[in-house]
Amino acid sequence: MSEGGPLDERLARLRDAVEAARSIGLEPEAAAARTVTRRVGRRAGFGGELYVMALAGGTGVGKSSVLNALAGETVSEVRAVRPTTDRPLAWVGGTRRDEVAPLLEWLKVEQVVTHDRPDLGDIAVLDLPDIDSVRGEHRALVDTLLPRIDAVTWIVDPEKYDDERVHAYWRTLALHADRLRFVLNKSDRLTEEEAHLVADDLRARLVADGIPRPALHVVSAIRGDGIDRLRSDLAEAAHAKVIVSAKLEADRAEAAKELAASVGIEPEDGYQPLLRHDRREALVREAIAGAMTLVDPDGVGRQVRAQVLHRARMGGGSFVGRVTQLGWRLIGGQRRNADPSAYLLAWRTRGALGRVLNPVRAALVEAAAAVPAESRGRILDALGAPSAERDLDAVLDRATQAEASGLEPPESLVWPVLGAAQVVAGALVLFAVAWLVTLFVAGGSIPVDSVGVPILGPIPMPLAVLVGGLLLGALLTWLLQLHAGYVGRSMAREIEERTADTVRAAVVTDGLAGLERVEAARRTIAAALD
Numbered sequence: 001m002s003e004g005g006p007l008d009e010r011l012a013r014l015r016d017a018v019e020a021a022r023s024i025g026l027e028p029e030a031a032a033a034r035t036v037t038r039r040v041g042r043r044a045g046f047g048g049e050l051y052v053m054a055l056a057g058g059t060g061v062g063k064s065s066v067l068n069a070l071a072g073e074t075v076s077e078v079r080a081v082r083p084t085t086d087r088p089l090a091w092v093g094g095t096r097r098d099e100v101a102p103l104l105e106w107l108k109v110e111q112v113v114t115h116d117r118p119d120l121g122d123i124a125v126l127d128l129p130d131i132d133s134v135r136g137e138h139r140a141l142v143d144t145l146l147p148r149i150d151a152v153t154w155i156v157d158p159e160k161y162d163d164e165r166v167h168a169y170w171r172t173l174a175l176h177a178d179r180l181r182f183v184l185n186k187s188d189r190l191t192e193e194e195a196h197l198v199a200d201d202l203r204a205r206l207v208a209d210g211i212p213r214p215a216l217h218v219v220s221a222i223r224g225d226g227i228d229r230l231r232s233d234l235a236e237a238a239h240a241k242v243i244v245s246a247k248l249e250a251d252r253a254e255a256a257k258e259l260a261a262s263v264g265i266e267p268e269d270g271y272q273p274l275l276r277h278d279r280r281e282a283l284v285r286e287a288i289a290g291a292m293t294l295v296d297p298d299g300v301g302r303q304v305r306a307q308v309l310h311r312a313r314m315g316g317g318s319f320v321g322r323v324t325q326l327g328w329r330l331i332g333g334q335r336r337n338a339d340p341s342a343y344l345l346a347w348r349t350r351g352a353l354g355r356v357l358n359p360v361r362a363a364l365v366e367a368a369a370a371v372p373a374e375s376r377g378r379i380l381d382a383l384g385a386p387s388a389e390r391d392l393d394a395v396l397d398r399a400t401q402a403e404a405s406g407l408e409p410p411e412s413l414v415w416p417v418l419g420a421a422q423v424v425a426g427a428l429v430l431f432a433v434a435w436l437v438t439l440f441v442a443g444g445s446i447p448v449d450s451v452g453v454p455i456l457g458p459i460p461m462p463l464a465v466l467v468g469g470l471l472l473g474a475l476l477t478w479l480l481q482l483h484a485g486y487v488g489r490s491m492a493r494e495i496e497e498r499t500a501d502t503v504r505a506a507v508v509t510d511g512l513a514g515l516e517r518v519e520a521a522r523r524t525i526a527a528a529l530d
């Protein structure tokens with residue numbers, strides 16, 4: 001919240017919007033709005049329709065009394081004995097209290113008295129003992145208070161109106177002459193003639209101080225002389241300010257509206273994303289699916305399966321299996337057949353990057369379509385499609401390299417167990433063959449046991465062992481393939497998940513980073529509409 005008032009707050013938001021528009025390449029639009037922020041910002045005083053006036057003057061001149069007289073009731077305590085221990089006080093029209101609250105907080109004014117006088121409804125009067133003093137905090141008044149309020153009314157009394165120190169101070173305020181007002185109080189202590197003389201003298205001295213046409217009131221807070229006139233003058237100043245403020249506010253609002261229109265924001269609708277969330281999600285998923293056709297996790301999985309089978313056979317597979325695999329290896333077949341890493345790294349051979357990029361480009365073009373034609377080209381530039389290709393290529397390269405380096409199939413307990421079992425099966429087969437050969441050579445001279453098998457009837461023992469060994473071997477081979485397939489598939493899923501995450505992050509942070517920037521700028525611009 002700005003202690004300078006609501007217009008200042010809105011102006012600050014418009015300034016932010018101007019910077020936001022510049023950041024996305026809308027220079028001319030930003031420049032037009034900046035001209036308005038400068039013009040509106042040059043106006044001095046409280047940034048709002050409220051007319052804020054502070055009472056100033058030495059202790060005992062009658063600031064509190066004048067405020068009470070203006071109000072027509074006791075607002076501020078009047079002290080006959082000095083020094084007083086006044087606390088800062090504000091007298092504000094009830095409907096305007098919120099508007100001026102940040103300023104009062106900043107000024108540490110805790111005592112707020114509201115009123116419902118219709119003639120002074122747009123006026124806030126501050127009774128600030130701090131600025132009584134003619135020494136000390138002068139600069140503070142000029143530098144910090146004057147820019148935030150509309151007027152300072154100096155109250156003097158017939159005894160002290162020509163105090164040289166006060167005049168020296170007023171001379172420093174001459175630049176702000178149009179926002180100074182002077183009240184010569186306690187006129188009841190003078191005859192009418194004396195009052196005229198003192199007023200003329202004071203006016204002449206003010207002119208000499210560099211305040212050409214001083215607004216000067218001669219009043220008596222106690223008797224009420226001149227108070228009506230002071231009140232109506234204040235009301236008139238407040239009214240004039242309302243008109244000026246309304247014009248400034250209209251200019252500001254118009255500038256904000258034009259800026260918003262240039263990024264496709266209608267004041268009635270407020271901020272809406274260029275690309276609806278679900279549409280954007282769909283395009284991101286499409287880009288990920290495109291990346292998956294290049295990375296091909298399923299293909300990698302099949303390679304892993306082949307590699308696992310090969311390792312298992314080498315590690316503990318059947319004798320026959322070992323011999324076959326060794327043969328393959330010697331002629332280089334295995335390398336070609338199962339190298340998941342090489343397969344993964346060759347992602348470029350499986351298609352063009354367009355499969356990933358096109359959905360991203362489509363997203364950006366769709367987003368740009370939501371802004372008016374005059375700014376579309378520049379918004380499209382800000383959305384930043386050009387670098388996406390290089391970036392995504394590098395991202396896919398990094399991702400596949402990372403996956404390839406960690407692509408060792410897990411060492412599994414299953415292999416040695418299956419391997420040992422296969423040795424047993426092989427031994428059984430060899431044993432049965434030897435037995436059969438022996439029987440054959442012996443020509444029936446050796447008796448042989450039979451095992452009874454249902455349906456088939458009695459079968460000679462060696463034959464049964466042979467068949468059993470072969471069946472066991474086949475079963476083990478089948479189990480091995482099942483296991484290898486499982487390992488391949490689960491590794492494929494892991495690769496797929498991780499790569500999809502990487503690609504999503506790349507698409508969102510690289511490919512759609514420009515969109516994020518533009519949306520952030522649009523949100524800032526939309527905020528200036530409030």
Ligand SMILES: Nc1nc2c(ncn2[C@@H]2O[C@H](COP(=O)(O)OP(=O)(O)O)[C@@H](O)[C@H]2O)c(=O)[nH]1
Nearest residue numbers: 060061062063064065078079080186220221222
């Ligand atoms: N005779 C006379 N005395 C006044 C007038 N206004 C204020 N006083 C007296 O001046 C003293 C200081 O008044 P006060 O309003 O507290 O001054 P402040 O310190 O500037 O707020 C009090 O004793 C008031 O009664 C006035 O118009 N005529």
Ligand SMILES: [Mg+2]
Nearest residue numbers: 063064077086
């Ligand atoms: Mg006082």
